[in-house]
Amino acid sequence: MKTVELGRTGEQVSQIALGCMLMGTLTDEASSVKMLDHYLDAGGNFVDTANCYAWWPSPGNTGDESEELIGRWLAHGGRRDQVFLATKCGARLSDPEEARGKTWEEVQARFEGASPDTVRRGIDDSLRRLGTDHVDLYYVHVDDRSTPLEETLSALAEIVRAGKARYVGWSNVRTWRLERIRQLCDRHGWPAPVAVQQQHSYLRRRAGLSHKSIVDDEQLDYLRTHDDLTLVAYSPILKGVYDDPEKRRNHDIMDPYQGPDAEARLAALTELAAELGVKPNQLVLAWLLHQTSPTTVPLIGPRTLDQYLAAMSALDVTLDAAHVERLDAAGAHAP
Ligand SMILES: NC(=O)c1ccc[n+]([C@@H]2O[C@H](COP(=O)([O-])OP(=O)(O)OC[C@H]3O[C@@H](n4cnc5c(N)ncnc54)[C@H](OP(=O)(O)O)[C@@H]3O)[C@@H](O)[C@H]2O)c1
Numbered sequence: 237m238k239t240v241e242l243g244r245t246g247e248q249v250s251q252i253a254l255g256c257m258l259m260g261t262l263t264d265e266a267s268s269v270k271m272l273d274h275y276l277d278a279g280g281n282f283v284d285t286a287n288c289y290a291w292w293p294s295p296g297n298t299g300d301e302s303e304e305l306i307g308r309w310l311a312h313g314g315r316r317d318q319v320f321l322a323t324k325c326g327a328r329l330s331d332p333e334e335a336r337g338k339t340w341e342e343v344q345a346r347f348e349g350a351s352p353d354t355v356r357r358g359i360d361d362s363l364r365r366l367g368t369d370h371v372d373l374y375y376v377h378v379d380d381r382s383t384p385l386e387e388t389l390s391a392l393a394e395i396v397r398a399g400k401a402r403y404v405g406w407s408n409v410r411t412w413r414l415e416r417i418r419q420l421c422d423r424h425g426w427p428a429p430v431a432v433q434q435q436h437s438y439l440r441r442r443a444g445l446s447h448k449s450i451v452d453d454e455q456l457d458y459l460r461t462h463d464d465l466t467l468v469a470y471s472p473i474l475k476g477v478y479d480d481p482e483k484r485r486n487h488d489i490m491d492p493y494q495g496p497d498a499e500a501r502l503a504a505l506t507e508l509a510a511e512l513g514v515k516p517n518q519l520v521l522a523w524l525l526h527q528t529s530p531t532t533v534p535l536i537g538p539r540t541l542d543q544y545l546a547a548m549s550a551l552d553v554t555l556d557a558a559h560v561e562r563l564d565a566a567g568a569h570a571p
Pocket residue numbers: 254255256257258284285377407408433434470471472473474475476477479517535536537538539542543544546547
């Protein structure tokens with residue numbers, strides 16, 4: 237697998253990142269370990285988790301499961317030095333049982349946030365579950381507007397100074413906040429984010445819809461002109477909706493996208509996928525892998541081994557400039 241430079245750090249991360257959100261809950265231990273081993277054997281190194289994965293699948297799940305599973309895998313496999321390990325803090329719940337059945341807005345209101353104490357305690361707890369003395373990348377999972385940025389950033393700087401995290405990143409963040417974060421880092425000499433983890437796929441969110449998590453044209457423009465930040469694209473196949481019209485009709489991940497632009501892009505995608513003899517999900521990943529400005533690392537989230545292998549097969553799809561241009565040009569609104 238090819239690698240890309242993370243921001244301008246000199247660090248090489250694999251062009252596909254492996255999301256471990258469902259490992260230890262919806263994906264059992266044996267399948268998770270097979271995926272992780274296969275991914276490293278295929279040249280992958282960019283492993284993504286969080287301190288809240290995944291509390292939601294079933295009663296009794298806490299959010300510790302994914303980090304703990306990765307910890308066991310690292311302990312047994314001894315491959316820590318082959319992994320560029322990313323985790324996050326900020327979206328953990330103190331009482332997952334109390335949050336079950338609540339709306340997404342109600343759940344978000346219960347997130348732990350990014351106060352200095354939470355961030356400091358968060359890294360120590362994650363390191364314990366992961367069984368390692370450092371992570372390579374530590375994200376603020378959800379931008380927290382109720383904590384002064386200076387407080388979060390100085391706590392993150394302490395964590396980096398202590399060697400507990402090598403780099404920091406931000407997720408679910410608006411562009412103006414990213415700019416403010418970078419200015420503060422510059423002013424105080426704090427480590428600035430090298431990665432921004434946002435929801436990003438081939439479909440574009442509906443024109444006029446404001447959203448802190450989904451990349452929009454302004455954010456793309458910002459990232460193009462700030463190449464010290466790599467875009468890590470989560471939900472790159474939008475939960476697999478591209479291969480499955482029924483899922484597309486019913487899945488709430490489609491809510492921000494439905495409309496004429498999505499229809500036009502889906503038509504272009506389906507047509508080109510048929511011509512190339514590949515699946516639409518696979519073509520979306522291949523298209524993301526061909527994005528160079530900004531550099532984009534698709535962060536896949538397979539639940540099963542078959543889904544993992546299907547995602548990895550995107551590496552075998554070569555698109556020429558005309559294919560990329562056709563997909564880029566499709567849509568009902570100007571980019
Ligand atoms: N920063 C954040 O806020 C944030 C948010 C979400 C995720 N993430 C990270 O990003 C990673 C990926 O996100 P994601 O899980 O949303 O990505 P995704 O790959 O778009 O969605 C994963 C889901 O897509 C379906 N799927 C996967 N491969 C498929 C295939 N080949 N064919 C058909 N369906 C397929 C499965 O759905 P079924 O289970 O229905 O089969 C699977 O659960 C996560 O593991 C996590 O590390 C971060």
